[in-house]
Amino acid sequence: MNTEIFNAKTQKENGTNYAGRIIRSGGLVAFPTETVYGLGANGLDGEAVRRIFEAKGRPSDNPLILHVAKKSDVKELWSHVPDNARRLMDAFWPGPLTIIFVKSDIIPDEVTAGLDTVAVRMPEHKTALALIRAAGVPVAAPSANISGRPSPTSAEHVINDMDGKIDVIIDGGACRVGVESTVITLVGKPTILRPGGITREMIENVIGEVDVSPAVLRPLKDGEVAASPGMKHRHYAPDCRVVVAEGSWRRAASIICREYEIADAMGERCVILGTEQTRSCYHGMNYDIIGDRDDPSSLCAELFAALRRWSGKVDVIFAEAIPESEQGLAYMNRLLRASGFNVLDR
Numbered sequence: 001m002n003t004e005i006f007n008a009k010t011q012k013e014n015g016t017n018y019a020g021r022i023i024r025s026g027g028l029v030a031f032p033t034e035t036v037y038g039l040g041a042n043g044l045d046g047e048a049v050r051r052i053f054e055a056k057g058r059p060s061d062n063p064l065i066l067h068v069a070k071k072s073d074v075k076e077l078w079s080h081v082p083d084n085a086r087r088l089m090d091a092f093w094p095g096p097l098t099i100i101f102v103k104s105d106i107i108p109d110e111v112t113a114g115l116d117t118v119a120v121r122m123p124e125h126k127t128a129l130a131l132i133r134a135a136g137v138p139v140a141a142p143s144a145n146i147s148g149r150p151s152p153t154s155a156e157h158v159i160n161d162m163d164g165k166i167d168v169i170i171d172g173g174a175c176r177v178g179v180e181s182t183v184i185t186l187v188g189k190p191t192i193l194r195p196g197g198i199t200r201e202m203i204e205n206v207i208g209e210v211d212v213s214p215a216v217l218r219p220l221k222d223g224e225v226a227a228s229p230g231m232k233h234r235h236y237a238p239d240c241r242v243v244v245a246e247g248s249w250r251r252a253a254s255i256i257c258r259e260y261e262i263a264d265a266m267g268e269r270c271v272i273l274g275t276e277q278t279r280s281c282y283h284g285m286n287y288d289i290i291g292d293r294d295d296p297s298s299l300c301a302e303l304f305a306a307l308r309r310w311s312g313k314v315d316v317i318f319a320e321a322i323p324e325s326e327q328g329l330a331y332m333n334r335l336l337r338a339s340g341f342n343v344l345d346r
Helices: 012-024 046-056 071-077 083-092 126-135 155-162 200-207 249-265 276-282 296-310 328-339
Strands: 004-007 029-031 038-042 065-067 097-102 117-121 168-171 182-185 191-194 241-245 270-274 287-289 316-320
Touching (some): 012 029, 012 038, 012 126, 012 168, 029 155, 038 126, 071 083, 071 117, 155 296, 241 249, 249 276, 249 316, 270 276, 270 296, 276 287
Parallel strands (some): 004 168, 029 168, 241 316, 270 316
Antiparallel strands (some): 029 038, 097 117, 182 191
16 A cells, blocks of 8 residues: 655645545544544544554454544534533643543444443644544544554654555654543543543542542453553553663662663663653663653653664663652553563662
8 A cells, every 4th residue: 555645734735635535435544643643544434443453453452532623523422421521621622631431323333342432532733633624524543553562753653653554644743742642431430541641630620539540550450341542451562671660760760770780781782761860870871861750741742752762772671660640640651551560669
């Protein structure tokens, strides 16, 4: 397959209008959002949705998110619109928040992995919204990468994974948030299934107390169903081993230095994903400063790009854990799954 590439700035209307027609006709389009790049298909066409799973090599038991261009679109996608959903949409849409509720009859099982609920969000990115409007249908879209690999935050990442497998890639530059949207289910007590740029604290300011699924920071147990994308045991993984060091930044840096020296002595190629606070700890070692511990959003924005940058170029990536509050929860969720929960605390 010949994959066509459009530039969102220089080919704005031509690209989105053409890509919208591709989606309506059952094709696949990769497009930028404020979180990561999505791989979109007609969310009301089960056959088109199956093509997403084929292109990504994605397990069919992993549900997808439907993307809409206006809030009123949810009326057709959910059985009804609960009050707390309306409040969340008013507060955070368009933006990086996905809401799960009971699906309507028009949603194909391919989108929901057979569940009776469906995840919906309205992205903030202008190109994404223009594409959805041009398609005229809700767009089912997971991240535009090979399943299990770090999510793509640039068109280059998408090209590396999807060139020749899909119809169109729209290049919209680097993604601002850098990790996928927050996912909250409103079936029963509101519960965050995947943390992201919209934090628990922000949500609680709007609808009151919210739970966080225990699976956010641990693997799914045998028999547990993935009710949201991003809940699989090993996810976002580069082509090398990832080791996470826990504790205070001094303690984490000490663990990393010790393990780095051991690995290096064994002939392994190593890199450290460090922070501004630990820059001076890694003198003489191969390190990559990806953000500031006091600003977890900076780490979220760079994590996937860094994992891809070093994938296949080193044998092991060492990374520091950070506190699991605010956007630190999203960072640790992605980092722990990228490592397969390979954690050292002493």
